[in-house]
Amino acid sequence: MSSAQINADKPRICWGVRRGRRLICGEPVTDEAVIEEVLELVEELKRRIERHRDNLGTAAFIDELIDLLERWLEEHRNDKGRRVREARKIARKMIKLLRKLKKKWVEVYWRQFMELMGLLERNAIDIVVTGKGNEKSLVVHIYSTDVTVKVTRVAKNGGITIFLTLSELKGDDVRVSNTFSDEELLKAIQRGWEMTDGGIMNGHPAMGTNQPWQVILWSLCYPGKIHVLIYGININENDVSVKWYLVAKDHEARSKEEAAKEVKNFDEERIKAFLAPAVWGDGEVNVGERYVRLIIGLAKYELWLGIIERLINELGFTMKIRDYKAEVAVNSSKAIKLVRDWLSMPDIRELIELGASLPGGEKLRRVIEMASKEVEELGSSSIVIPGTNISMSIDVKGDCRVELRTHRKDKNEALKLVEELRKAGYKPSMYVSRGNYIISITHANVRDSPLREPVCQKLGEWLEDEKDERRKERIAKAMQNLKCFDEA
Numbered sequence: 498m499s500s501a502q503i504n505a506d507k508p509r510i511c512w513g514v515r516r517g518r519r520l521i522c523g524e525p526v527t528d529e530a531v532i533e534e535v536l537e538l539v540e541e542l543k544r545r546i547e548r549h550r551d552n553l554g555t556a557a558f559i560d561e562l563i564d565l566l567e568r569w570l571e572e573h574r575n576d577k578g579r580r581v582r583e584a585r586k587i588a589r590k591m592i593k594l595l596r597k598l599k600k601k602w603v604e605v606y607w608r609q610f611m612e613l614m615g616l617l618e619r620n621a622i623d624i625v626v627t628g629k630g631n632e633k634s635l636v637v638h639i640y641s642t643d644v645t646v647k648v649t650r651v652a653k654n655g656g657i658t659i660f661l662t663l664s665e666l667k668g669d670d671v672r673v674s675n676t677f678s679d680e681e682l683l684k685a686i687q688r689g690w691e692m693t694d695g696g697i698m699n700g701h702p703a704m705g706t707n708q709p710w711q712v713i714l715w716s717l718c719y720p721g722k723i724h725v726l727i728y729g730i731n732i733n734e735n736d737v738s739v740k741w742y743l744v745a746k747d748h749e750a751r752s753k754e755e756a757a758k759e760v761k762n763f764d765e766e767r768i769k770a771f772l773a774p775a776v777w778g779d780g781e782v783n784v785g786e787r788y789v790r791l792i793i794g795l796a797k798y799e800l801w802l803g804i805i806e807r808l809i810n811e812l813g814f815t816m817k818i819r820d821y822k823a824e825v826a827v828n829s830s831k832a833i834k835l836v837r838d839w840l841s842m843p844d845i846r847e848l849i850e851l852g853a854s855l856p857g858g859e860k861l862r863r864v865i866e867m868a869s870k871e872v873e874e875l876g877s878s879s880i881v882i883p884g885t886n887i888s889m890s891i892d893v894k895g896d897c898r899v900e901l902r903t904h905r906k907d908k909n910e911a912l913k914l915v916e917e918l919r920k921a922g923y924k925p926s927m928y929v930s931r932g933n934y935i936i937s938i939t940h941a942n943v944r945d946s947p948l949r950e951p952v953c954q955k956l957g958e959w960l961e962d963e964k965d966e967r968r969k970e971r972i973a974k975a976m977q978n979l980k981c982f983d984e985a
Contacts, residue, residue, distance in 0.1 A: 506620065510535050513625040513638060519645070520625045520638055531635070535626055538637045538648040539617065541657050545732050546614060554607060558730075558737040559599045565856040566592050566709065573854070580676040580717065580847050584855075587713045590671040590725055595739070598666065598727050606644055606663055613641040628652075659732040660740070668726030670746070675720035677844050685767040686718050686845070687748075688756045689774035692801075697750040698742075707731055707738040710855035711777070714848055718774070721747025753800055761803040766842075768807060773839050777852070782836070782863040787870065789835055790826040798823050806881045809888055810951060813958075815879045816888040830962075836868045880951045884921035887914055889938065891955055897974035898940035899952060904933040911936055923948070944979050953981035 510532055513520030526532055552558050566588050573581050616622040617639065625638040637648040645662040677683040687702070694711070696703045704715050705728060716723045724744040731738045751759075760771055772791070776782065780791040791808075793801050795818075805825055808814040813831040817824045827835055840846045852861035879890045882901075889901040905911040911927060911934035918925040924942040928935050943952055953976060960972045976982065 508536075508539075508617075508620040508622075508624050510624045510626060513627045519640060520627065522623050522625060526626055528629075531626070531629060534635055534650065535624060535637055538635070538650060538657065539624065542637075542646065542648050542659055542732075543614070543617075545659055545734070549732060549737050552737055553732075556599050556602050556607070559595055559602065559739070562709065562739060562856070563592055563595050563599075566595075569855060578847075579674070580851060583673050583676055583717060584713050584851055587671055587673065587716050587723075587725070590669060591709065591712060591741075594669060594725060594727050598663075598739070601663075601666065606661075609641045609644050610646075610661070613639060613644060613646065661730040661732065663727070663729050666727050668724050668742075670722050670724050671716070672722050673716050673720050676717060676847075677720075679842075679844060681767065682770050682842065682844055683718065685760075685763060685770040686774050686848075688751075688760050689771040690715060690718060690778065691751060691756045692753055692760065692771075692804075693775045693778035695753075697752070698744045700750055702745045702748050702750045703743060705740060705742045707740050708857050709741075710852045710858040710861065712741050712743060713855060714774075714777075714852050715743055716745075717848070717851075719745035719748050721745065753797070757800050757804060761807065765811060768804075768812070769835065769838050770842060770845060772808075772835070773845050773849075777860060782860055782867060784863050784867045784870070786828075787832050787867065788826050788828045789832045789867075790824055793823045793825065795821055795823060802886065809879055809881045810955070813879070815890070816881075833867060833870055836864050839864065840868050880948075880955055882918065882921065882923065883947055883951065885917050887917060889936075891952060891959075893956075893971055893975045894940075897971055898978055899943055899956070899975050900940060901938040901943060901948070901952070902935055904930075904935045906933060908934055922946070940978065949979055949981070953979055956981065 509522070510526045511522035512524050512526060514523035526535070546553070549558075570585055570588055573585065576582075613622065617624075622639060625640075626635065627638065628635045634652040635650045637646075639646040639648075643664045645664075647658075647660045647662070649658045649660075650656075651658060690704065691702060694704050694706065694715075696705065702719060704711070706712060706715070712725070716725070722745075724746055726742045726744075728740045728742040731740055760768070763771060776789055776791055779793065780789065782789055793805075801823075805814075805816060805823070808825055808827075809816060812827060812835065814825050814827045817826075826832075839849060849861050849864055852858045853865055879888050880901075881888050887903060889903045892900045892902055894900060903914065905914065914936050915925050915927055918936070918938070923938055923946060926937050926939065928937065938948065943949055956972055956976050956979075960969060960976070963969045963972060
């Protein structure tokens with residue numbers, strides 16, 4: 498910061514240049530649109546600080562988390578289970594680190610942060626900017642001695658995140674005993690973390706999270722020495738949360754590519770075990786609408802493709818592409834069956850029950866609630882069309898013939914799907930129904946193409962699950978019409 502900047506009429510906004518671990522000012526930002534967006538992000542920072550000023554100034558957000566963890570420890574004081582015993586060990590380590598954070602927050606970080614905000618108000622500090630263009634998030638960086646502020650406009654969804662990185666915070670190690678009875682299932686669970694929330698630090702599996710229940714469950718899944726560190730603070734719209742960083746020091750990390758290759762070859766039980774932490778990390782469990790959904794950013798789509806195909810073809814998932822993400826979901830009876838299968842695996846059941854009891858464990862509580870629901874209907878039946886990335890549902894018509902369908906609102910998007918199917922050697926048609934463009938492959942074009950085998954396999958699974966005799970008869974007749982039994 499130069500003396501000329503003190504009480505300047507305008508802030509100095511510049512493109513960041515890396516110097517060591519921090520950025521310094523490079524060229525000034527001259528694009529008026531970027532300058533306007535930077536000023537909007539700074540105003541959002543000021544607004545959120547004002548909204549949470551009491552919570553931040555008194556360190557109440559730290560006290561609340563300490564209180565929640567201490568209450569959980571007291572509630573489980575007499576629990577003799579090995580897994581709860583190990584979880585208590587982790588929770589006590591978290592409380593120890595939170596108390597250190599509170600002391601330093603009150604003595605150092607909050608004071609520095611308020612000084613930084615004063616400089617920002619007087620335009621007496623550099624605003625360093627990174628990222629530009631439609632596919633890059635714009636990030637505002639503001640530095641004090643021990644506090645770094647990052648305000649990010651996320652390119653993919655337009656949301657704003659505010660994160661304070663706090664320097665000089667030292668973590669601590671906790672040694673976690675192995676509580677798993679099935680080592681192969683444990684590996685599948687680890688791959689679920691690694692393919693979603695996981696990262697790598699110095700060759701070891703790592704994860705960052707602001708969820709206390711994830712800190713404990715993740716640590717339990719990597720028996721051995723776990724380094725636990727408080728990394729910083731998220732200032733969200735509705736709350737302030739602590740960001741944790743975990744490193745499994747006794748395990749060697751795998752890249753997501755290596756993990757994906759391994760998962761593609763799992764048997765069905767381990768695929769389901771893999772899905773549990775994957776959904777806990779990057780998914781949703783909706784009890785009212787009865788679905789379990791995994792959300793995959795399009796940047797990871799190719800990595801996940803082989804796994805997605807198995808989820809669709811073997812477990813009844815469907816897929817939709819929405820903007821920057823792929824939503825892979827299972828609905829109704831198949832969603833209920835999936836969560837019941839999780840709870841039938843003792844190791845996963847204990848993790849779910851433990852997570853449901855921990856602060857912030859609502860998603861795990863929804864898993865348990867969904868498992869208690871009655872199965873009312875047969876789940877959806879879809880396949881990924883071989884040679885494409887297109888998922889189509891199987892419809893058994895009144896004349897016991899099948900039709901593959903998918904639909905799009907946008908005509909150009911629908912035409913692209915038709916062209917992709919034709920290039921792959923299929924004979925699709927398109928028509929309009931209730932404002933949607935329906936892409937269809939008729940019974941004859943299924944029967945006389947490589948589609949017959951996967952469709953027959955899916956109908957066979959449907960037939961096996963169906964309880965209603967009249968519907969079983971229709972499905973069997975459809976399979977006969979497709980000549981599914983000719984080579985049986």
